[in-house]
Amino acid sequence: MTERLAGRIAIITGGGDGIGAATARRFSKEGATLILADKDEANVQAVCEEIVAKGGKAAAIRTDISSLKEIQAMLAFAAKTFGPAEILVNNAGVGSQKHFLETPLEMLDTMLEVNVKGTFMCAQEAAREMAKLGRGAIVNVSSHSSLLGSTGRSAYAASKGGIDAMTRVMAVDLAQFGIRVNSIAPGPIDTPRIRKQHNEERSQAWLRAVPLARIGEPEEVASVAAFLASDDASYVTGQTIAVDGGFTIAGLRVKNLEPRT
Numbered sequence: 001m002t003e004r005l006a007g008r009i010a011i012i013t014g015g016g017d018g019i020g021a022a023t024a025r026r027f028s029k030e031g032a033t034l035i036l037a038d039k040d041e042a043n044v045q046a047v048c049e050e051i052v053a054k055g056g057k058a059a060a061i062r063t064d065i066s067s068l069k070e071i072q073a074m075l076a077f078a079a080k081t082f083g084p085a086e087i088l089v090n091n092a093g094v095g096s097q098k099h100f101l102e103t104p105l106e107m108l109d110t111m112l113e114v115n116v117k118g119t120f121m122c123a124q125e126a127a128r129e130m131a132k133l134g135r136g137a138i139v140n141v142s143s144h145s146s147l148l149g150s151t152g153r154s155a156y157a158a159s160k161g162g163i164d165a166m167t168r169v170m171a172v173d174l175a176q177f178g179i180r181v182n183s184i185a186p187g188p189i190d191t192p193r194i195r196k197q198h199n200e201e202r203s204q205a206w207l208r209a210v211p212l213a214r215i216g217e218p219e220e221v222a223s224v225a226a227f228l229a230s231d232d233a234s235y236v237t238g239q240t241i242a243v244d245g246g247f248t249i250a251g252l253r254v255k256n257l258e259p260r261t
């Protein structure tokens with residue numbers, strides 16, 4: 001594998017599991033030095049140890065991205081351990097599923113607090129350091145729920161839509177500092193969270209709705225994150241890239257459609 005991220009220091013939030021852990025493994029293979037942050041300390045330490053055991057360079061820190069203090073401590077830890085980070089993958093997030101009429105305001109608050117405010121604070125704190133370097137890449141993780149009106153996603157969609165909207169503004173405001181900002185909108189990806197949520201009916205509904213007719217792998221999101229973080233994406237900023245097997249572009253899908261006469 002070409003080491004597109006050799007010599008780069010990258011922070012990955014939510015690096016203890018799922019997409020974040022897969023991104024950590026991929027970035028390490030591409031030569032990055034990693035700071036892995038997660039509120040689940042045991043998981044993030046385990047991912048870190050696995051990467052170091054394979055010869056990678058990584059350190060882990062327990063961080064709750066809803067706390068500005070903890071985010072500042074994460075950045076100080078990165079700078080002290082390896083140096084200032086020039087890549088941030090803003091992946092940590094929480095999900096929700098409730099009919100709009102039954103969605104409690106506390107659920108909306110949590111989605112906004114972690115997904116919008118947490119992503120915002122991590123990006124702002126990291127970008128201040130990147131601006132001093134005069135370069136950087138931020139990859140935010142939103143969701144297909146930002147792009148389509150799937151059932152029961154009002155609180156989650158509001159937060160993920162916020163991430164895509166602020167990605168565009170960050171990209172414009174940070175361009176003068178040589179910092180690119182993009183987001184990835186994953187479709188259904190096989191992570192612990194999804195495995196907990198998907199019953200048989202839901203799994204079948206997904207398979208019917210995704211043109212590639214399968215659930216994605218965390219590694220398939222990680223490879224797009226690596227592209228966006230690397231110089232291969234040097235002229236890409238402000239974009240949301242769906243990694244969803246075609247879910248968000250699919251229109252009418254009828255098998256054996258007869259031609260019109």
Ligand SMILES: NC(=O)c1ccc[n+]([C@@H]2O[C@H](COP(=O)([O-])OP(=O)(O)OC[C@H]3O[C@@H](n4cnc5c(N)ncnc54)[C@H](O)[C@@H]3O)[C@@H](O)[C@H]2O)c1
Nearest residue numbers: 014016017018019039064065092093143186188189191193
């Ligand atoms: N898996 C999917 O199908 C899917 C689809 C669309 C979007 N996403 C998004 O991708 C990202 C990763 O999802 P995943 O499926 O890998 O989830 P996951 O639950 O498997 O992993 C998320 C990680 O983030 C950590 N985390 C949660 N809240 C945190 C906080 N406040 N501070 C720090 N760390 C925190 C968790 O401890 C966990 O290790 C999320 O932002 C999610 O919304 C996932």
